[in-house]
Amino acid sequence: MQGSEESLLQLPHAQHQSHSASVKPDHALRPGALQMHIDYHETMKEGLKNLGLYQMVEVHHCQVDRELITALVERWRPETNSFHLPVGECTVTLEDVSCLWGLSVTGKTISGCTDDNWSQLILDCLGQEVYDGYEWDDNDFYHKKVENKGEPNEKVTILQNYVRLAWLRKKFANTDLDEVEDQDVIDQHTRAYAMELFGTIMFPDSNSSSVRLMYLQFLEDLGPRGQNYYNWGGAVLACLYRELSRACRYKASSINGPLLLLQMWSWTRFPIGRPRPHDLPSDNEPVDERRAYGAKWTIPHRWKSNPKKGTSHYRDQFERLKSNVVNWTPYRGYENIMHWHWIRDQAFFPCRVWCIHFWEVEYHLPERVFRQFGFFQAIPPPAPPAFSLLEDIRKWTRGRGLFGDGTSVDWSKHFHQFIVEPPQNFTRRSEHGQVYPYLPDRYHEYMKWFIHHGMLSVYPTQDNEEILSQTVPEQEGDVAGIGYVPDAMIQARLRFRQLKQTAKGISMVKTPGQKAFGLMMLENCRDVLSDLGQVALFRAMLEQAELPVDIRNIDISTDFPDQFPMEPRVEVPQTSMYGDMSDIFQSMRSIRIEGHTLGESGGLGDGGAGPSMANPPRRKKKPPNRYSDSKFRHARDREHGNEDEDLV
Structure with missing residues (x-):
């Protein structure tokens, strides 16, 4: 079922997270806990390779920037599963998941049962014994607590679908595997490492202190690679899309999911808040041990300037984003150092497929962002599925x-x-x-379409006109504590006013007798909107009004009545400030002034003699006031008839 391009943005602005930009500009979503405690050991390498998780070993040592994530969420549109930016649509694709995290995007689907009694599987995979769904020593399997069972002051927890990460760390984090020779023990630690990876980096949910036991069913067999060929990349992308579509609602206050992937994607493509990257290694490593592209962002970070300036700072940066600073194809030139998952799966990157992670089912729509692949971009792109269908699927949860x-x-x-x-x-x-291939010459045509169907700004001029008409409040509080003064709202109000002036100028250009004034107004609006990066919007308004895109081609010669003939325009030569002015005086001799002309000598009249413009006549000197001195005060008073002075 295909949707309509005429109704892409069906979620009202007041219900979208972008509404926070005007109502609560410093709002930041709360991310889940994303930190690993079980250390990787070299003995785990073979097992992680067989599971398809080996490249994840070096890409999780990084902290999440919650303000940057919030600014991205404000740009997410659940109708198209993409970010709407001033440069068009952009999104995280299967190619990004494969390159940044080194995960497979083909293979067996990550799906199955989520609720069961996992006692036997815990014993088989982790070597920990749980009796009939109860563990008497640790309060780590839950949800339902039953107290006063067994010995006094002892709590019992029914085993139900989750295990605390603290329990995993206590059992497996402090073991020295150098002294372990039993392969079963090594495999148990490998599975525990993978479980913590699922619960903190790849699939974290609102219960960030625990991990779901349903993932154990994919970790039973650590045999040869071909037997454990799972689509981890598609599951991660489904989880990310679902969390973005949930968190982009106005009432959302937190966000979970693979946020580290989203942050690495943003750093890879946009010069906004990113640290200085690390150089990737050469292609001398074996193809199945090459590091993922995202490893370049996991070293100790260094910035040119401190990016910790709040959500408003990142929002401003995205508002001013230009196409020429976006890295549309960041992985070109790195084909020789890519891992074997990328080599095997690259034919599936530009395909429209369903990404599935148990109950989370989301559509991968790469045809909307073919520029990210360097491919020809259709205008308009193929329509996405109907928004109602996507919303019905998103209503399914584990409960x-x-x-x-x-x-x-x-x-x-x-x-x-x-x-x-x-x-x-x-x-x-x-x-x-x-x-x-992608054709750069079609970018303006694409933007002309996107202006009418996408979301250029988080400050929409139609749904939010009453907010844009208000004055931006002044900064309050301690001046010493102000690290950044946001200006996106100010620029949005300026852009809003210029668009209104453009509409007025277009109306005047089409009105006889007002064309010249309308053209002057359009010239001013063009310059201001160009500085604001909105030239495409200005051109679209002219094309919609059936006017030339180049306003210099607008004809205003017929706008002046015969009784008001246009005076000849004087072309003033370009001279320096201190140069010879004789050329300017020479060009002024033909100007009409009150029915006269400047003669050859510079005077008024019909070319007759007169005072030279270069040597104007001297003004008469004003005679001094002989009564200005104080000693002539009495004489002045007598002259003005002050008889009292005479009597005295």
Whole structure:
């Protein structure tokens, strides 16, 4: 079911997180805890390789910038699963997941049952014994607590779908694997490392202190690589899309999911708040041990300037983003050092497919951002699925997957139609099978379309007119504590006023007798909007009004009546400030002044003699006031008839 391009933005602005830009500009979403405590050991390498998780070892040593994440969430549109920026649409794709984190984007779907008694699987995978769903020593398996069972002051927790990360760390974090020879123990530590990776980096949820036990079913077999060929990349992308679509609602106050992936993606493509990257290694390493591209961001960070300036700072930077500073194809030139997942899966990167992570099912729509692949971008892009369909799918949660008798839904069967749906490739190819490349000359045509269908700014001029009409409040508080003065709102108000002036200028240009004044107004609006980076919007307004895009081609010669003939325009030569002015005087001799002309000698009249313009006549000197001195005061008074002075 295809949606309509005429109604892309169906979520009202008042219900979108971008509304916070005007109402609470310093608001920042609260991320979950993202920190690993179980250390990687070299003995885990083979098991992690077989699971397809080895490249994740070096990409999780990084902190999440919550203000940067919030500024990105304000740009997310759940209708298209993409960010709407001043330069067009942009999104995290399967290519980004494969390059930045080194995960497979093909293979078995991450789906199945989520609610079960996992006692036997915990014993088999982690070597920890749990009796009938109870553990008597640790309060780590839950949700339902039953107190006063067994010995006094002892708590019992029913085993249900989660395990605390603290329990995993206590059992597996402090073991010296150098002295361990038992392969079963090494495999147990490998699975514990993968479980913590799932709960903190790849699939963290609102219960950030725990990890779901449903992932254990994919960690049973650590055998050869071909037997554990799972689509971890598609699951991560589904989790990220779902969290962005949830957090972009106005009432959301937190965000979970693979935020580190989103931050690395932003640093890779935008020069906003990113540190100085580390150089990637050469291609001398084995293809299955090469580091992921995201490893360049996980060293101790150094910045040119301190980026910790709040959400307003990042919002301002995205408002002023220009196309020429965006790294649209960052992975070009690194093909020789990419890992084997990228080499195997690169044909699937530009395909429209369903990304599935249990109950989280989201559409990957790369055809909307083909510029990120260097491919030909259709205008308009193929329409996304209907927003109503996406919203219905997003209503499914783990809680809705329980039947009345408490049994769990098998999500692999529930969403079987999406799992088996074949991928669609929208790349445009030649007769010889070559993909047509991206054409930079079509960028203005694309922006002309995007202006009318996308979200250029988090300050919309239609839905938010009453806010843009208000004066921006002055900064309050201690001046010494002000680190950054946001100006995005000020620029939005300036842009709003200039657009109104542009509309007025277009109206005047089409009105006889007002064309000259309308053209002057349009010239001023063009210059200001150019400084604000809104030339595409200015041109779109002119084209919609059926006026020339180059306003110099607007004809105003017929706008002046015959009784008011236009005076000849004097072309003033370019001279220096201290140069010879004789050329200017020479050009002024033909100017009409009150029915006379300047003669050859510079005087008024019909070319007759007169005082020279270069030597104007001297003004008469004003006679001095002979009564200005104080000693003539009495004489002045007598002259003005002050008889009292005479009597005295």
